[in-house]
Amino acid sequence: MNNSELKQAGLTENESRVYLALIDLGPSLAGQISRKTGMHRRTVYDTCEMLIKKGLVGYILKNNRRLFQASNPERIIDILREKQDILAPFISQLSQKFSSTKEKEETNFYKGKEGLKTVFEDQLNSKEILILGASPKAYEVLQFYFKWYDKARKEKKIHARIISHSKDIKRIPLAEIRYLPEKYSNPVSVNIYQDKVAIILWAQTPLAIVIKNKEISEGHRIYFELMWKIAKS
Numbered sequence: 001m002n003n004s005e006l007k008q009a010g011l012t013e014n015e016s017r018v019y020l021a022l023i024d025l026g027p028s029l030a031g032q033i034s035r036k037t038g039m040h041r042r043t044v045y046d047t048c049e050m051l052i053k054k055g056l057v058g059y060i061l062k063n064n065r066r067l068f069q070a071s072n073p074e075r076i077i078d079i080l081r082e083k084q085d086i087l088a089p090f091i092s093q094l095s096q097k098f099s100s101t102k103e104k105e106e107t108n109f110y111k112g113k114e115g116l117k118t119v120f121e122d123q124l125n126s127k128e129i130l131i132l133g134a135s136p137k138a139y140e141v142l143q144f145y146f147k148w149y150d151k152a153r154k155e156k157k158i159h160a161r162i163i164s165h166s167k168d169i170k171r172i173p174l175a176e177i178r179y180l181p182e183k184y185s186n187p188v189s190v191n192i193y194q195d196k197v198a199i200i201l202w203a204q205t206p207l208a209i210v211i212k213n214k215e216i217s218e219g220h221r222i223y224f225e226l227m228w229k230i231a232k233s
Contacts, residue, residue, distance in 0.1 A: 009076050010083065011056075014039065014047045019056055022070035029065060054079060110208040113142060119191075119198050119208045120149055124156060126193040130224045133189040134164040134177075137202040146172075163224070163231050178231035192220045 006016035021036040022028060030048070034041045048068050051057035055075050059066045110119055123129050139146060150172045153160070160175040165185035169177060191198040195214045201207040211217075 006076070009080060011054075012047075012050075014043060015051055015054075015056075018044060018047045019051060019070055022057065022068060023073070027060070027067040027069040029067060033068065106212045108210045108212075110210065112205060113145075116142060116200065116206050116208055117145060119200070119210055120145075122196075122210070123191065123193045123198075124149075124152055124158065126158060128193070129153075129158060129160045130192040130221065131160060131162045131164075131189060132192070132220075132224050132227060133186065134162045134166075134169050135185070135187055135189055135202045136166050136168040136170075137187055138189070138200075139170065141202055141204075141206050161224075161228065163227050178228060178233055180227065180231050190220060190224075192217055192224055 003013065003016040003020070006019065007013065011019065017037045017039065018033055021033050025032060025036060028036075030041050030044045033039070033044045033048075037044070039047070048057055048059070052059070055078075056071050057068055058071060059068045061067075110116060154173040158174065160172070162169065162175055162177045163180060164177060165180050165182050167179065167182075171177070187202045189200050189202065191200065195212060195217045197211045197213075197217050197220050199209045199211075
């Protein structure tokens, strides 16, 4: 574990440095921690006090001097669970408010890899996914992600029908693939699911536009079925 991982768990930069130093050193005086971290002794004392309040550091008195000691790292997991328990009722209230005020029709834009993951995870709530123009670039842009995604889709028994211009598209579970001539290939694909249409540009910085509209999704579905009949297995 490094500083960035501890900061994700809610520790400050100084707290992370002191806690990791104590993991390495074992029971230590403030001066020893100061030398290990390069932090001022007063800052070390203040930081240890904050870590004591969080239950991540304890101390013993030896010759009237404090020896600080890191608590079991499992305590970090406990802290995260406590935060989750505190936040759960608040998130529930927000979700109810979100559902009551959410528009029936909407268009959302997503940019970057994390944005695309949001789009694909939304598709895991559907019964079938239709993909028009599937591109092998998807596996370059979201390396390793689709292995998890296809496993999750298989577990939920979500079928996919895919039309691609490339024979390089991987065979995946619960999916049927048909092909159109490669000369029509391009980096844009259209995913149709539920009452939504996701238009995805597979670029170095990917972009997706998700339209939630029953008429638009039905129109794309009809067009997909036409292309499905034309495409070859």
